[in-house]
Amino acid sequence: MEHREQRSNRRDFLSKLLGAWSLLVVAPVAKVILEYITPRTLSETRRETVRVASIEDLALNTARIFKVGKDPVIIVHTASGQYKAFNARCTHLGCVVQYTTEDGPPHFGCNCHGSQFDTNGKNIVGPASRPLVPYKVIVRESSILVVKT
Amino acid sequence: MLTLQQSQRRIYAWLDERLPVRAVIEFMSRKTVPRHKHSFWYFFGGLTLFFFCVQIITGILLALYYKPTPELAHESVRKIITEVPHGWLIRSIHSWSANLMVASLFIHMFSVFLMRAYRKPRELLWVSGVLLMFLVFGFCFTGYLLPWDTTAYFATLIGTEVPRTLPIIGDWGVSLLKGEEEVGAETLSRMFMIHVTILPLIALLVICFHLLLSQLLGSSVPSGAAERKPATPFFPNFALRDSIAWTIGALVLFILAVMKPWELGPVADPYASAPAGIKPEWYFLPLYQSLRMAPATLLGVSGELIVNLLAVVLSAAWFLVPFFAAKANAQRGSRLFTVFGICLILYLCVTIILAYTT
Numbered sequence: 001m002e003h004r005e006q007r008s009n010r011r012d013f014l015s016k017l018l019g020a021w022s023l024l025v026v027a028p029v030a031k032v033i034l035e036y037i038t039p040r041t042l043s044e045t046r047r048e049t050v051r052v053a054s055i056e057d058l059a060l061n062t063a064r065i066f067k068v069g070k071d072p073v074i075i076v077h078t079a080s081g082q083y084k085a086f087n088a089r090c091t092h093l094g095c096v097v098q099y100t101t102e103d104g105p106p107h108f109g110c111n112c113h114g115s116q117f118d119t120n121g122k123n124i125v126g127p128a129s130r131p132l133v134p135y136k137v138i139v140r141e142s143s144i145l146v147v148k149t
Numbered sequence: 150m151l152t153l154q155q156s157q158r159r160i161y162a163w164l165d166e167r168l169p170v171r172a173v174i175e176f177m178s179r180k181t182v183p184r185h186k187h188s189f190w191y192f193f194g195g196l197t198l199f200f201f202c203v204q205i206i207t208g209i210l211l212a213l214y215y216k217p218t219p220e221l222a223h224e225s226v227r228k229i230i231t232e233v234p235h236g237w238l239i240r241s242i243h244s245w246s247a248n249l250m251v252a253s254l255f256i257h258m259f260s261v262f263l264m265r266a267y268r269k270p271r272e273l274l275w276v277s278g279v280l281l282m283f284l285v286f287g288f289c290f291t292g293y294l295l296p297w298d299t300t301a302y303f304a305t306l307i308g309t310e311v312p313r314t315l316p317i318i319g320d321w322g323v324s325l326l327k328g329e330e331e332v333g334a335e336t337l338s339r340m341f342m343i344h345v346t347i348l349p350l351i352a353l354l355v356i357c358f359h360l361l362l363s364q365l366l367g368s369s370v371p372s373g374a375a376e377r378k379p380a381t382p383f384f385p386n387f388a389l390r391d392s393i394a395w396t397i398g399a400l401v402l403f404i405l406a407v408m409k410p411w412e413l414g415p416v417a418d419p420y421a422s423a424p425a426g427i428k429p430e431w432y433f434l435p436l437y438q439s440l441r442m443a444p445a446t447l448l449g450v451s452g453e454l455i456v457n458l459l460a461v462v463l464s465a466a467w468f469l470v471p472f473f474a475a476k477a478n479a480q481r482g483s484r485l486f487t488v489f490g491i492c493l494i495l496y497l498c499v500t501i502i503l504a505y506t507t
Contacts, residue, residue, distance in 0.1 A: 038321065039328050039335065065420055070331055072420045088422070092453065093310040093440070095303055098422035111423040112307055113441045127452055129445040 053144045058083070061106065063099030066146075072096050073135055073146055078119050079106065085135035085146045086121045092128040108132065176364075181380035182387045183370045190260035191368055191387075192394040193253050199395045200250035201356070203402065204288070207243035208345065215295065217341035219334050222297035223416040230413060237410055244411035246402050247289055251432045253398070254282055262490045265474065265483075266369035272471035274366060277359040279468050284352045289430065291344035294337060302417030304429045305340070306332050311436070314454040315461070331419065431501055436460060438500035 052066040052075060063076035065088050074088040076099050086108070088096045095112035107124070108117040115126030122131045136147040151159070164170050182191065214233055216225040229236035258278060261267060267275035294305040309332060312322045328335030370376050381387050429437050436456070443452030466473070474486055 037325060039324050065422065067420050088420075093307040095306060095423040095427075096419075096421060111425050111427050112303060113437075123445065127440060127443050127445055129451050129453070 049138065049145050049147045051143050051145050052085075054142045055139065055144060056142070058144070061101060063108075065096065068135070068146060068148075074099060074108065075137065075144060075146070076106075076108075076119060083137040083139055083144060084119060084121075085137045086117075086132035087135065089133075090115055090128055091123065091130040091132060092126070097132070177384060180364070180367070180383040182368050182383055183380050184377040185370055185374040187260075187264055187371055187374055188381075190256070190264065192391065193257035193260060194363070195391045196394055196398050197250055197253040197257050198356070198360075199398050200246045200253060200402070201352075203242060203246040203399075204250060205349070207239050207246065210239050211243055212345060215341075217295070217338050219297060219337055219417075222295060222337060223413070226296045226298075226413055230410075238406060241406035241409075241411045242402060245405045245409075247292065248430070248432075249398065249402055249405075251285060251289065254285055255432075258282060259490065259494055262470065263487060264369065264371040264374075265486070266371070267471040267474065268369065268372070269471070271362075271366055271369055274359065274362045275471050276468055277355050277362065281352065281355050281359060283464070284348055284355065286432070287348050288344065288352070289432065291340040291348065293430065294332075294340045295344065296413055297337065297417050298414035299417050299421075299424055300414050300427060302332060302419065303423045303427055304433075305336065307437075308429070308433075309336070311440075311453075311457060314451060314457050333419070428504060434504040435497050435500040438504040441504070 050068050052068060052073065053064065058064060058075060058077040060077055060081065061079045063074050065072050065074050067073075072088040073085055074097065075083060075085045077083055088108075090097050090110040090112065092110065092113055092115050095110050097108040097110045097115075097117065100107060100109050106119055108119075108121070110116070110126070110128070113127050115128035116124050117128070117132050118124050120131075121134055123129065134149055136149050138145040138147065161170065182188070211229065214225055214229050214236070216222060226240070230240055231237070233239075261275065261278065290305075290308055293308075294301050309323055309326045312326075313319045315322065326336070326339065327333075328339045381390075428434065439456045439460075440453060443456045445452055447455055470486075474483060
């Protein structure tokens with residue numbers, strides 16, 4: 001009887017040991033796999049001035065999208081003659097917005113879920129809860145330069 | 150010289166010594182399907198399985214020519230539909246059968262819900278079925294990006310951003326899906342790999358479990374429905390009717406694939422504005438329309454977060470339906486559950502219609 005109890009204790013101990021050993025093997029493997037599939041986050045793009053266009057490229061009251069680093073940047077030449085630049089990614093779910101002068105005052109509209117932003121980038125209509133991310137615009141001679149603010 | 154019958158008998162005996170062949174044949178020959186006024190809805194489970202089989206076959210054929218890189222993906226799909234013999238048909242069947250599979254799955258799921266077929270002892274049948282629905286959504290979502298056309302690109306861009314608002318796992322989940330900061334080469338190869346390896350592997354296991362359970366537990370008779378006797382024998386009566394349903398399904402699929410070949414849009418340009426009128430596929434429209442209708446903020450909380458959390462809570466509740474349905478388990482009707490099911494169906498239909506019309 002005592003012998004059987006001893007054997008059962010031994011079996012319990014070995015089962016727990018096997019469980020702990022499995023955990024010890026599985027945990028580092030899972031960690032390696034998790035790290036492998038999680039993409040590395042790149043450091044913030046350095047703050048630098050990028051020449052994106054020349055002033056002839058943008059007629060009054062029009063806008064164009066340029067690639068700056070990995071971002072699509074929309075530069076608008078407003079009716080009042082100002083140049084403004086924003087990250088063209090809608091702050092709702094990331095679609096690229098477009099500049100439109102139809103349906104009311106000029107604004108940026110997103111075709112995906114209908115968000116709208118005024119020419120200062122402020123969210124005015126739709127589900128987007130944040131304004132467009134602005135870029136600083138510098139006009140030097142005939143070049144338009146943008147700086148990530 | 151052995152006759153054909155003798156050879157068959159020998160093969161049978163050889164197999165029976167190694168596998169439970171006799172037991173399976175006996176079980177299947179005794180299997181019956183209940184007869185009542187709602188028996189018609191039983192066909193949609195089999196029909197969903199049929200469309201899934203079509204997906205596997207056409208998917209394998211498409212994978213022979215498809216190249217999962219942003220530079221080659223669109224061109225390889227263009228080649229499939231313009232140069233490869235019958236390629237347009239294979240792709241069209243693949244896309245249409247995905248849609249028909251979702252439609253058939255919805256009908257099957259809601260009929261099971263309204264007939265309360267999830268009652269004890271079929272709880273795990275329901276749970277595995279709901280899991281299969283989410284796997285099918287996973288198939289649809291990951292497969293959608295693969296042609297790398299404009300609609301596919303923006304649909305994936307939005308779809309991969311949706312979980313970002315979720316607390317704790319949001320950002321990590323998005324980066325895991327995308328594989329990089331923006332939807333690009335890493336995203337495409339991840340979606341392809343999930344679409345052709347991970348999801349099929351899990352789906353096959355869950356389908357086997359679901360089918361095994363449905364064979365062991367049999368079809369449920371709705372509470373309150375008068376069962377007619379004798380029940381329909383599965384072989385050959387029900388199997389024959391099932392094959393007629395499959396034939397009709399195949400015919401509808403073929404007509405759609407030929408009359409309305411699945412189109413390929415212009416190649417994706419990540420730096421172009423999203424085209425006007427862009428919408429996801431019909432089965433994602435309820436979520437799309439909910440996101441569209443949500444206010445930017447409600448009581449200081451982002452509308453997007455509210456919609457996403459509601460979707461998560463509803464999905465979890467949907468899994469647990471059999472465990473909430475005490476009345477249904479006790480064989481009595483639960484009006485609350487019926488009203489909830491009908492409201493859910495109405496919400497799905499209304500949001501789909503709104504998304505198309507507004």
